[in-house]
Amino acid sequence: MYKKNECVAMLLAGGQGSRLGVLTKYIAKPAVPYGGKYRIIDFPLSNCVNSGIYTVGVLTQYQPLELNDYIGNGQPWDLDRMSGGVHMLSPYQQIKGSEWYKGTANAIYQNINFIDRYDPEYVIILSGDHIYKMDYSKMLAFHKEKKADCTIAMLEVPWDEASRFGLMLVNDDGAITEFEEKPKNPRSNKASMGVYTFTWSKLKEYLLADEATQGSSNDFGKDLIPSMHKNGERLFAYPFDGYWKDVGTIDSLWEANLDLLNPKVDLDLSDNSWRIFSNSPAAPPHYISADADVQNSMIAGGCEIEGQVDFSVLFANVKVEKNAVIRDSIVMPGTVIKAGAVVQYAIVAENAVVEENAVIGERPEAMENLADWGVAVVGSGVRIGRGAKVPPTAMIDSDIEGAE
Amino acid sequence: MRANNVFGLVYSNSYDSALSELTNLRTMGSVPFGGRYRLIDFALSNMVNCGISTVGVITKSNYRSLMDHLGTGKPWDLSRKRAGMFILPPFLSAGSGGVYHNRIEALHGSLGFISRSNEEYVVICDSNVICNLDFDKLLDAHDQTGADITIAYKHGNAPKLNDMMTFTTDDSGRITAAALHQHGAIDVDYSLNIYVMRKALLERLINEAVGLSRNDFEQDIIRRNVDSLKIFGYKPQGVARTIDGLQSYYDISMELLNSVNRNALFTPERPIYTKLRDDMPAIYGLGSNVKNCLVADGCIIDGEVENCVLFRRVRIAKGAKVKNSIIMQDSFIGENTELNCVITDKSAVIKPGKTLSGAENFPVFVGKGIVI
Numbered sequence: 001m002y003k004k005n006e007c008v009a010m011l012l013a014g015g016q017g018s019r020l021g022v023l024t025k026y027i028a029k030p031a032v033p034y035g036g037k038y039r040i041i042d043f044p045l046s047n048c049v050n051s052g053i054y055t056v057g058v059l060t061q062y063q064p065l066e067l068n069d070y071i072g073n074g075q076p077w078d079l080d081r082m083s084g085g086v087h088m089l090s091p092y093q094q095i096k097g098s099e100w101y102k103g104t105a106n107a108i109y110q111n112i113n114f115i116d117r118y119d120p121e122y123v124i125i126l127s128g129d130h131i132y133k134m135d136y137s138k139m140l141a142f143h144k145e146k147k148a149d150c151t152i153a154m155l156e157v158p159w160d161e162a163s164r165f166g167l168m169l170v171n172d173d174g175a176i177t178e179f180e181e182k183p184k185n186p187r188s189n190k191a192s193m194g195v196y197t198f199t200w201s202k203l204k205e206y207l208l209a210d211e212a213t214q215g216s217s218n219d220f221g222k223d224l225i226p227s228m229h230k231n232g233e234r235l236f237a238y239p240f241d242g243y244w245k246d247v248g249t250i251d252s253l254w255e256a257n258l259d260l261l262n263p264k265v266d267l268d269l270s271d272n273s274w275r276i277f278s279n280s281p282a283a284p285p286h287y288i289s290a291d292a293d294v295q296n297s298m299i300a301g302g303c304e305i306e307g308q309v310d311f312s313v314l315f316a317n318v319k320v321e322k323n324a325v326i327r328d329s330i331v332m333p334g335t336v337i338k339a340g341a342v343v344q345y346a347i348v349a350e351n352a353v354v355e356e357n358a359v360i361g362e363r364p365e366a367m368e369n370l371a372d373w374g375v376a377v378v379g380s381g382v383r384i385g386r387g388a389k390v391p392p393t394a395m396i397d398s399d400i401e402g403a404e
Numbered sequence: 405m406r407a408n409n410v411f412g413l414v415y416s417n418s419y420d421s422a423l424s425e426l427t428n429l430r431t432m433g434s435v436p437f438g439g440r441y442r443l444i445d446f447a448l449s450n451m452v453n454c455g456i457s458t459v460g461v462i463t464k465s466n467y468r469s470l471m472d473h474l475g476t477g478k479p480w481d482l483s484r485k486r487a488g489m490f491i492l493p494p495f496l497s498a499g500s501g502g503v504y505h506n507r508i509e510a511l512h513g514s515l516g517f518i519s520r521s522n523e524e525y526v527v528i529c530d531s532n533v534i535c536n537l538d539f540d541k542l543l544d545a546h547d548q549t550g551a552d553i554t555i556a557y558k559h560g561n562a563p564k565l566n567d568m569m570t571f572t573t574d575d576s577g578r579i580t581a582a583a584l585h586q587h588g589a590i591d592v593d594y595s596l597n598i599y600v601m602r603k604a605l606l607e608r609l610i611n612e613a614v615g616l617s618r619n620d621f622e623q624d625i626i627r628r629n630v631d632s633l634k635i636f637g638y639k640p641q642g643v644a645r646t647i648d649g650l651q652s653y654y655d656i657s658m659e660l661l662n663s664v665n666r667n668a669l670f671t672p673e674r675p676i677y678t679k680l681r682d683d684m685p686a687i688y689g690l691g692s693n694v695k696n697c698l699v700a701d702g703c704i705i706d707g708e709v710e711n712c713v714l715f716r717r718v719r720i721a722k723g724a725k726v727k728n729s730i731i732m733q734d735s736f737i738g739e740n741t742e743l744n745c746v747i748t749d750k751s752a753v754i755k756p757g758k759t760l761s762g763a764e765n766f767p768v769f770v771g772k773g774i775v776i
Contacts, residue, residue: 035684035685036684036685037684037685037701075478076680076682260687261687269684270683270684270702270704270717275682276682276684277682278682280680280682281675282675282676282677282678283675284438284439284440284666284669284670284676284698285438285439285440285698285699285700285701285713285714286686286698286699286700287661287663287666287697287698287699288694288695288696288697288699289663289695289696290695290696292694292695294688294692294694295688295690295691295692296688296689296690296692297687297688298684298685298686298687298688299685299686299688299699300685300686300701301440301685301700301701304663313685314685315685
C-alpha cells in the first residue's frame, strides 16, 4: 500500500541535447554541469523539494549512467523518503514487447503505473533542461483555484525573441485561447516554460487517447495539449516572473553560467530560503595564490588558481597555472589549464588538460568577420597540446597534438 | 589487520580549556578549521578512510554544536545499520558522577559501548590533532611488532598541553621510558594521542584503574605499564599538527596557505569529509583583490584580502582590507574596514569603517556573533 500523494512530479530527463554536441556525448543533458557546482537537474529537483513535492519520477533514456549515479538515492535533495522520493524510470520490457520513450507524452504513458501507485490528484511535468527557481506549490494553488485541467507556466519574453518559443494567447482570467508554435510574426510574447500541471484523471484519459491515435508523435506540446485544447478542456496559463533560461544550446549554456556573475540577473543562489541542492564531492576550499588575479568570477571548491581569471565560472578542482589566462569562459570539474595557456569565450568540459601556451577560443573584438565568431567547446577528458589553437565555434572531442 | 575488526573512539572534548576562546560555546571537536571543516572531521575521516565503520564519539559538555555537525554521521558514511557512529554523552549511574573529569572516567562511562562492540581492536584519537594519516599502516605496525599498545608519535617541539607524553624508544620501536610535560618540551618524540590496542586490554586497564581510584590515563595506564606491557611507538608519514592554544590554531591555519602543507592534508586518496551546507561557489566581484587565500564556498568578496582563510559564506564588502586573518563562517566584514591578524568566530560583524589589528604572534579574537 502506498501513501497517497496529492501531487507527483515527473521530470523528463531522457533527452540527448544534441545541440550541446560534445558536452552530451556521454551524459544526458540534465547531467550537464552548471554554475560551478551544480548540474542542470539540480534546479527542477530542488524546486520540487522546496515546493513540498517529495515524489519525483525521473524519466531517463539517453546515456543514463552518469545521471543515475549522480541522483543515487536522492539523499542530497532530501529525496530519500520512506514513501515516495526520487525514482529513476527507464523504458522497460512489457508483455507486448518493449519500446523506447517515443515522445514526452509516451514517456509518461509508459509510467502510468508508477503514478497510479501514489493515487495523486495532480501531476506536474517538468523538463531537465531549464535553469530557474520556481515554487510549484503556487502554481498548483493557481491550478486548483482556476479548476483547470491543465496549467502551463508562462513567461513573458522580449518581443524580438518571441518567435523562438511556443507562445500562448491568454484572456484576462488566464485561460489559454490559442497556441502558436514558433510563429514568424508572433501575436503574443507569453512563452511556455515547459512546466505543466495536470489534473491526473484528465491527463491519464488523454494519455490513453493519445497512445491510441495513429500518427501521433506522442508529444505534450505537439499532440496532447492541442488535443485537450480542441476538446475545450480548461487550459490556463500561470504567469511566472523571474529568471528562466533554456540551456539547450552552447551559447545559452555559456550565457546562463555567466548570468550568475551579473548582479542584475534575478538568480540568487545564496538565498537560504530557496537553496539549490547538489551532490557535490568532498573538496577542500579553493586556493588563490599570490600570483593570481581573480575578477568577477565564480570559483568552486578544490580549485588552485595561480593565473588570471576574469568573468568566468570555474567548477570544482580546476587548476589554473601561472600566467594562464581564463576569461569569459566556463571550466568544468577537474580540468587543468597549464602555464601560459589562454582560454577565452570557451566551455572546457570535465577533466580536460590544456597544455602550456595553448589558445582556446577567440575574442569577438579580434575577429575579422564577426559572423564566424562563437563559443569554442572542448570535450571531457580531451588533451589540447602545447601551443595548439582551438578556433572559435570549434567542438573538440579528441586530443589535439601540440603545435610546438 | 583488517580494519573491519577495529572500532574507533574519538574524544570530542580533548583539551577544551587550551583553546577556551573557541571552545567557550562548543567542544574541541566542533571548532571550525580550514575554511569548511570542524576539528573532529580529521579524526573521523582518518578512521573511515582506512575502513573503520564503527566509531564512538565521547562527549562531555557543550556538545550541541557537535551533535548539529555530526547529525547521523552521514557525511562520513557512518549512518549505517551495521555499525556506524555512536555519540557517547556523559552517563549518570550509580558509581559514576555524570560529567567526566578525565579520560579514564570518560572511557569508563563508555564501557557499555566498548564492550558491546564486536570488533577486537580499538583506535583512540583526540580531536585537537589535525592530521591525515594512513591508519592502515598504523594498524599493520601494531600487528607486526606484536605490541600490546601502539602510540603514534611525532618528533619536534611538544605541544604545551597538560600531561603531554614524550617517549624514549629502543631500536625495535618499543617505548622504554615515558615522561609527562605540562609546558611543552623541545626536540622530543611526543605523543599524538592516537592509540591502538585490543579492546579486551582497554577494558581491563580501565577497570583496574577505576578499581584503584587512578584517574590519569597517561600516568596510570601508559606510564605505569611501560615495563609490564609491550608499548610501541609508531611514527606515521603524513601531516599531524596538534593545537595547543589560539596561537597554534592561528599558525596551523596559516600553514594551509602553503601548498605543500595543504596538499599533504587534503590528499585526494584520503579525502577529509565534513557536513555539507549546499552553499553556492564563491563569487569574486569586480575590483576584488585576493592574494594567497583559502576561500570556501558561499563567500562573496568585493574587497581586498591577503593571506587569509575565509570560511563558508563570508562577505567582504568593497573597500575592506583584510590581511593575515581567519574569518569564520557567516561573518560580515563591512565597507572600508581594515583587519590585520584577526580571528573572527562564526557570524561576527565588523561594521563599516572599523579597524582591528593584532600581531602575528598575538591575533585579535572576535567572539561568535559579536558586532564591532
